[in-house]
Amino acid sequence: MEQTTFRTIAVSVIQWFDVEYGAAKVADTADAPNQIHWLRCFSLINLHLGCFGAFLVGWSWTAVLVAVALYLVRMFAITGVYHRYFSHRTFQTSRFMQFLFALLGASAAQRGPLWWAANHREHHRTSDTPADPHSPIQYGFWWSHAGWFMSTRHLLTNYSRIQDFARFRELVWLNRFDLVVPLALIAGLYLGGVALEHGAPALQVTGLQMVVWGFFVSTTVLFHGTCTINSLAHIIGRPRYDTGDDSRNNFFLALITLGEGWHNNHHKYMSCTRQGFYWWEIDVTYYILKALSWTGLIWDLKPVPAKAYDRTTQLRGQRAAA
Numbered sequence: 001m002e003q004t005t006f007r008t009i010a011v012s013v014i015q016w017f018d019v020e021y022g023a024a025k026v027a028d029t030a031d032a033p034n035q036i037h038w039l040r041c042f043s044l045i046n047l048h049l050g051c052f053g054a055f056l057v058g059w060s061w062t063a064v065l066v067a068v069a070l071y072l073v074r075m076f077a078i079t080g081v082y083h084r085y086f087s088h089r090t091f092q093t094s095r096f097m098q099f100l101f102a103l104l105g106a107s108a109a110q111r112g113p114l115w116w117a118a119n120h121r122e123h124h125r126t127s128d129t130p131a132d133p134h135s136p137i138q139y140g141f142w143w144s145h146a147g148w149f150m151s152t153r154h155l156l157t158n159y160s161r162i163q164d165f166a167r168f169r170e171l172v173w174l175n176r177f178d179l180v181v182p183l184a185l186i187a188g189l190y191l192g193g194v195a196l197e198h199g200a201p202a203l204q205v206t207g208l209q210m211v212v213w214g215f216f217v218s219t220t221v222l223f224h225g226t227c228t229i230n231s232l233a234h235i236i237g238r239p240r241y242d243t244g245d246d247s248r249n250n251f252f253l254a255l256i257t258l259g260e261g262w263h264n265n266h267h268k269y270m271s272c273t274r275q276g277f278y279w280w281e282i283d284v285t286y287y288i289l290k291a292l293s294w295t296g297l298i299w300d301l302k303p304v305p306a307k308a309y310d311r312t313t314q315l316r317g318q319r320a321a322a
Contacts (some may be wrong), residue, residue, distance in 0.1 A: 002027040006041050017041050019112070019154065020176050041150040044181070047109065047223070051217030053208070056322040060204045062196065063213035066189070070218045071225075072258070074108040078116075078226050079260050079285040081105040085115035086165060090273040092291060099170050109182040109219050110226060112175030119154060123230075124270055128245035134230040145224075145231035181216070191212040225256050233263035240314050241268035249281075259283030269308055273301040277308055 014021045038045075071184065075271040081101040085089045102113045110116060126132045133154055136144035146153055156173060159166045168174060174180070193210030196203055237248025238260050247267040254261025254276065262283065276283030292298045307313065 008288075011037075013075070015155075017179050019115075020175060034222050035152050036150045037152040037155060038149065038150070040152075040155060044150060044223075047216060048220055050212060051220050053212040053216060055211040056267075057206060057212050057214065058204075060209060061111065062203045062205045063193075063209050066210060067094060067213040067218040070214055071222050074104070074222055075225060075258050076285055076288055077101070077104040078108050078110060078222075079258050080289055082108075082110070082113055082116045083120065083260070084289070086113045086162075088118040088270055089164070090271055090302045091293070091298045093298040095168065097297055098168070099174075102171055102174055103181055104179055106181035107185050108173055108222055108226075109179075110223065112171075112172055112178040114159065114165055114175040115178070117159040117165070118158050121161050122158070124267070127243075127247065127267065128234065136231050136234050141235070142232050144234070145227045148230075149227075181220075184213050188209055222321045226260075228253055229257060229260045229263060233261060237261070237263070239264045241265070243267040251282075254282055258288075259285040269305060271302050272304050272308075274304055277304050 013300055026222055082105045085093070085098075085101065086105075105113055105116075122131075123133055123135075128135045128137045130138050132138060134148040136143040139147075143282065180205050189210045192205040193205050193207035193214075196205040196210075197207060232247045233250055233253055235248070237250035237253070239246075239248055241264055243264060245266045245267060249264045250261040252261065253263070260266075261283065262277070262281050265277050265281070266272075266275045273289055274283055274286040275281075276286065289301060
C-alpha cells in the first residue's frame, strides 16, 4: 500500500514537468466528471498560495506595473494566440512566428497550446451539452470555472482534435513540457529583480518581490480572468444570436479579457478574427492582431460576414433566448 502511494505521488510530481509521462495509465475517459487530480494539480494550487507571498516581500510600483504588463501581454497571448489562432485558425502566420506565439502563450501557465486548443474546439462542438468540458449550465459555476481544468479526464491532450497543429514537432514538445516557459519566466523575473535591487535601489525592488507580483499574482489573476469566459460568459450577459447554447455578450468581461467577452458573437461566427462586431464592442485583441497584420507577421485575418449585421437574424436570436 505504501509503495503504491509513493509511486502515485512520484508519477504525479514527474507529470508536473512532463504531462504525458505514463500516459497509458493517467486518464480513463470513463472517470466521473467531478474527479479532481489533486496531486497533479498541486502546481495550480501552489500558484494561488504564492500570492500570499506579497505579505512577506511587500510591494513597489515597479513590481505592480510589471504584474499589470504581464497580465495584458499574456492575456493577449491567450486570446489572440491560443484562442483565435490555435483553436480557430482565424488568421495565418509563418511556422517561426507560430512557435514564438506558442512560447508567449505558454508563459501564461494555462497548459500547452495543443491541449488548450483541443479542449476549446470540443467546447464549441458540444457547447452546453453534457459532453461540453466546462459548461456551467450542465455542471455549475465551480466546475466550468476551474474544476474541469484540474480533472483527470482532461489531463491529457486529445490529439485527434488538433491534428492540423500536432504535425509540428516543436509544438508537441512544448505542449508536453508546458512548465518550461513559466519556469523560465520566473527565473527571468527573479534575475531582473535582483539587477534592479542592486542597480536601482531607489525603486525598492527585490528578486522575490518581482517573482511574487510578476508571476504569482499576475498569473493567478490572468487565470481567473480567462476562466470567466468559460463560466460567467454562459450565465451573465445578453445574447444577440440564436446559437443553440447559453453564450452571452458581456461588456465587462470583454474589458478584462481584451475582447473575449463578446462570446455570443464568437459562438455564432467562430472563424472571425474579430469578436466585437461593432465599433462600441471593444476588442483589444483584434486591434493588436490587425496592427500585426500591417507588419506582415500575420495575414489573412478572417472578416466578420455581412450576414452578421442582419438585424432580423439578431432579433430572432434575442427572442429565442428570452
